[in-house]
Amino acid sequence: MTENTLLWRQVHPSWIQEGRPTSQTFKPTLKDEGKLSTYDGDAIAAQPSWSHFTGTLRRESMGVLGVTVGEFQAETLPSAHDPQPDFPQHVSVDYTAFSSGQIEKKSKRLRVVATTRGWQFLPG
Amino acid sequence: MPSSPFLKPRLVGGRFESHDIPLEFLRDWAVFEELVLEVAKWRFFEANPGRQRSPRGFFQGVSLRLSTVEEGSAIPVIVLSIASSVAPMLFGSDVQGYLEESREAIVSAINAAELNKSAADHLPENCLGYFQVFGRSLRDGEAIEFDTGTNSARLTTESRRRLLAAAKDAIVTDRMVIVGTIPEADQEKGTFNIQLADESRFPCKELVRHQKEILEAFNGYKAGVRVRLRGVARYTAGGEFQGVDEVTSASIVDPLDVLSRIEELGQLKDGWFDGQGKAPPPNGLSWFAGVFDDTYSERLALPHVYPTVAGGLRGEWSVGSREISLEVDLKGRTGEWHELDVNTDEENGRSLSLDLPAHWKWMMERLGELGALRND
Numbered sequence: 213m214t215e216n217t218l219l220w221r222q223v224h225p226s227w228i229q230e231g232r233p234t235s236q237t238f239k240p241t242l243k244d245e246g247k248l249s250t251y252d253g254d255a256i257a258a259q260p261s262w263s264h265f266t267g268t269l270r271r272e273s274m275g276v277l278g279v280t281v282g283e284f285q286a287e288t289l290p291s292a293h294d295p296q297p298d299f300p301q302h303v304s305v306d307y308t309a310f311s312s313g314q315i316e317k318k319s320k321r322l323r324v325v326a327t328t329r330g331w332q333f334l335p336g
Numbered sequence: 337m338p339s340s341p342f343l344k345p346r347l348v349g350g351r352f353e354s355h356d357i358p359l360e361f362l363r364d365w366a367v368f369e370e371l372v373l374e375v376a377k378w379r380f381f382e383a384n385p386g387r388q389r390s391p392r393g394f395f396q397g398v399s400l401r402l403s404t405v406e407e408g409s410a411i412p413v414i415v416l417s418i419a420s421s422v423a424p425m426l427f428g429s430d431v432q433g434y435l436e437e438s439r440e441a442i443v444s445a446i447n448a449a450e451l452n453k454s455a456a457d458h459l460p461e462n463c464l465g466y467f468q469v470f471g472r473s474l475r476d477g478e479a480i481e482f483d484t485g486t487n488s489a490r491l492t493t494e495s496r497r498r499l500l501a502a503a504k505d506a507i508v509t510d511r512m513v514i515v516g517t518i519p520e521a522d523q524e525k526g527t528f529n530i531q532l533a534d535e536s537r538f539p540c541k542e543l544v545r546h547q548k549e550i551l552e553a554f555n556g557y558k559a560g561v562r563v564r565l566r567g568v569a570r571y572t573a574g575g576e577f578q579g580v581d582e583v584t585s586a587s588i589v590d591p592l593d594v595l596s597r598i599e600e601l602g603q604l605k606d607g608w609f610d611g612q613g614k615a616p617p618p619n620g621l622s623w624f625a626g627v628f629d630d631t632y633s634e635r636l637a638l639p640h641v642y643p644t645v646a647g648g649l650r651g652e653w654s655v656g657s658r659e660i661s662l663e664v665d666l667k668g669r670t671g672e673w674h675e676l677d678v679n680t681d682e683e684n685g686r687s688l689s690l691d692l693p694a695h696w697k698w699m700m701e702r703l704g705e706l707g708a709l710r711n712d
Contacts, residue, residue, distance in 0.1 A: 229592070
């Protein structure tokens with residue numbers, strides 16, 4: 213991965229309203245233990261990442277947003293390969309160094325970055 | 337006209353914090369008077385089993401009046417008023433005693449309903465039907481409290497439903513707010529059908545009264561244009577929607593309409609977010625929908641609304657370079673307000689008690705200052 217590598221983030225259907233994703237998309241949940249799950253855009257394109265997420269992993273996604281490694285770095289959020297048995301393209305973005313207030317700010321900025329770039333894949 | 341203190345119930349809930357009473361409650365209290373008189377008659381016949389009729393003019397000149405509203409959320413002071421020309425005769429026949437027995441029986445029935453005991457032990461089934469109207473103006477989280485001497489009997493949406501379930505006619509009429517599309521309208525008959533999210537259809541009569549909105553929704557049916565109807569509907573005692581009785585207002589629904597979004601989020605089940613994600617509590621959603629509908633200014637931009645994994649709601653506004661959010665705890669009825677200017681990094685945060693009108697006022701003023709105004 214380089215700083216220009218796009219990392220794909222899947223967006224849950226309930227987290228989109230009238231085409232607008234919530235900034236929660238860029239906050240790790242408690243279960244994620246401070247790490248945001250993404251796909252390595254150098255290893256898989258946006259559409260196949262959606263197919264993998266909804267098919268192989270049997271999870272829900274209404275679309276795919278993209279943020280580069282460098283854009284995460286600008287928020288002091290390091291990303292690293294974190295392959296799983298059925299998810300070899302998995303990349304974790306590490307938020308563990310930050311408080312919930314700091315994560316709130318970062319998630320808002322990242323939502324703007326991602327939506328300015330636009331949806332990378334929306335199922336038809 | 338002589339009067340004596342009769343009842344000082346306490347109205348509890350956000351709408352009564354300012355120590356006044358919404359006008360819609362006047363209808364409830366008018367029916368309360370009818371209930372008191374009807375139960376007093378029942379007490380009379382119980383005490384006089386040989387009588388077929390009550391004495392002529394038994395309640396003539398008797399009325400309950402709202403004399404003032406005291407502070408303490410809001411406490412309407414209700415007095416018993418008896419016309420001076422008939423007072424001696426009435427007191428002679430102990431009408432006042434029957435009215436006081438009536439009051440005690442009503443409060444006992446409310447107390448029993450709240451404790452999930454039999455309200456029919458205290459009131460006849462036909463009298464329980466008066467709760468069709470008395471208490472209809474209450475919303476979730478609100479209560480009318482009656483002093484029993486040892487505790488407070490609370491009439492709430494839940495205890496009212498139990499009272500009505502014990503009535504002879506177990507169909508309940510209640511305030512209605514429904515959202516749906518209009519697949520059919522008959523201009524000649526002045527009727528239309530509303531189709532709800534589950535595709536069930538219900539006939540309504542007042543097409544002429546709300547013609548502009550209903551026909552706009554009818555013409556936009558294929559584009560998904562939705563309309564919100566307010567009025568009175570019939571429900572089973574279990575709360576199942578049975579049909580529309582009266583439509584008092586109709587309005588075209590904004591794509592970001594918060595009430596219908598909340599209705600949609602009410603369908604979420606536990607585990608909705610990849611196995612985690614708590615379902616928002618129905619009573620919390622109902623409370624938020626009510627307070628938002630009552631309070632939020634129409635001149636402000638509507639928020640996008642999302643569920644949180646913790647079972648709450650999150651409203652978000654994007655205004656220029658400002659990203660604004662309100663994360664709502666539906667159980668604690670609190671909110672975390674946060675705004676960030678993504679260009680300057682300037683931020684502002686505040687914890688809010690969403691039961692307090694003053695905190696809603698602050699939030700709405702702040703949205704106005706930030707320019708979160710409706711475009712149309």
